[in-house]
Amino acid sequence: MELPDALIAAFPPSATLLLDLARRQTDDVMLAEIARADYGCQADEMMAELRPIRDMGVVPAVIPWQLWEVLELTRYSNPESPNPPPFEPGPTGRRGHLTRLFACAVLLRAEAEHEEDDVTWDSTLAQCLASAKVLGEEMSDAAARFLTYRVTRRDKRCPEPTLLALGLLILAARLRAGRIAEPVLGTIADWVLARESLERVEFPPNPGEPRPSWFSLQVGFWQPLAAELSDVAKAVRDDVVQTNLQLCALLLEPNLSW
Numbered sequence: 001m002e003l004p005d006a007l008i009a010a011f012p013p014s015a016t017l018l019l020d021l022a023r024r025q026t027d028d029v030m031l032a033e034i035a036r037a038d039y040g041c042q043a044d045e046m047m048a049e050l051r052p053i054r055d056m057g058v059v060p061a062v063i064p065w066q067l068w069e070v071l072e073l074t075r076y077s078n079p080e081s082p083n084p085p086p087f088e089p090g091p092t093g094r095r096g097h098l099t100r101l102f103a104c105a106v107l108l109r110a111e112a113e114h115e116e117d118d119v120t121w122d123s124t125l126a127q128c129l130a131s132a133k134v135l136g137e138e139m140s141d142a143a144a145r146f147l148t149y150r151v152t153r154r155d156k157r158c159p160e161p162t163l164l165a166l167g168l169l170i171l172a173a174r175l176r177a178g179r180i181a182e183p184v185l186g187t188i189a190d191w192v193l194a195r196e197s198l199e200r201v202e203f204p205p206n207p208g209e210p211r212p213s214w215f216s217l218q219v220g221f222w223q224p225l226a227a228e229l230s231d232v233a234k235a236v237r238d239d240v241v242q243t244n245l246q247l248c249a250l251l252l253e254p255n256l257s258w
Contacts, residue, residue, distance in 0.1 A: 003151050004191050006184045007168060010175075011141065013149035016057065018128075018142040019109050022102040023054045030099040033091050037073035042066050054102070059109045072120065074103035075127050079134075097131040101139065104128035105146075112150050122160060122214040125167055126221035133228070137175060144171040162199050162251065163214065165192045169248055170225050173232040185232075186241030192248050217254045226252035 028047075031054060035046035049067045053059060063071075079096025082089030091099040104124045111118040118124065132139040147168050151161075169192050172180050180188075216222055226249045233245035 003148060004188055006180065006187060007144075007148055007172065008152070010172065010179050011144040011148045011168075013152050014142070014145040015109070015112070015149045018139075018146040019059075019102075019105040020057050021139055021142045022098065022105045023057055025098055026054050026102045030091070030095060030102065033099050034070050034074045034103055036088075037070040037077075037090075038066065046070050053106055059106055059113060061114050063110055063114075068107075071103045071107050074100055075107060075120075075124055079131075094134065097134040101128055101131040101135060104131070108146065108150075112153070120215065122163055123216040123221055125163065126216045126225065129167055129170060129225055130221070132171075133174065140171055140174055144168060144175065147171070160214070162192070162196045165195045166248060166251060168192075169245075170229055173229055173245070176232075182236055182238055182241055185236070186238060186244060189241065189244035189248050192251075193244060196251060213254055217252060220254065222252040223254070226250075 031047060031050045032043070035043045035050060046067055049060075049064065074091070077090045077096065077100055079090075079092050079094075079100060082092045082096075090096070104127050107118060107124045108121070108128065111121050111124075128143060129140075132143045147164060151164060151168070169188050172185060172188050176185055229245060229249040229252075233242050233249065236242040236245060
């Protein structure tokens with residue numbers, strides 16, 4: 001999955017920046033929200049596991065099952081739509097997005113560095129990108145630099161190359177001002193479409209047993225990101241670039257079977 005030079009130039013690969021930015025803004029109250037995510041089960045033990053990750057930025061080579069559980073449950077939280085009473089609302093507002101992004105950053109790092117079998121990584125990526133938008137350009141830039149790192153790793157297969165490429169395109173479109181010209185954005189969109197076409201060749205669809213859509217597509221985690229990409233496409237003057245961006249956004253339709 002060769003990465004366009006323009007993406008590497010705009011977002012130099014970094015394995016650490018995303019988690020470092022998140023952890024430095026994550027306080028003990030936020031950690032406690034994560035630790036209690038599984039109805040408070042083993043909350044004290046989870047705080048003890050989370051603090052070294054927050055304080056030192058080191059993700060353990062083997063993540064205990066319960067820690068993985070509370071990180072994933074936090075990943076599924078929605079800071080914009082907290083739980084109704086009598087349940088705890090969970091992380092809300094900007095602090096909620098930072099809490100969710102910290103959990104996502106840990107999960108993404110664990111999958112990339114320690115070969116954790118994260119079958120729900122696509123949800124992690126979508127939620128990370130959505131929260132990064134709320135948290136500002138610095139966090140989105142860090143997310144883009146993590147993804148260029150993830151793509152350029154030669155020693156481990158990317159879990160889903162097309163979704164990873166789409167994530168990079170969304171971030172490039174979000175951060176294009178001052179660093180990515182319209183034709184370059186078109187080149188990145190061409191790369192995404194070529195990656196998707198190659199994936200269809202590598203894994204041809206079986207009419208009898210079509211590949212199911214990713215869970216994150218089915219439940220709509222990618223829809224705000226697809227809408228963001230569509231809005232950028234509408235502002236593009238070049239017809240070809242506009243069309244290719246719109247085609248990339250369509251790849252995130254929930255009913256699409258790759």
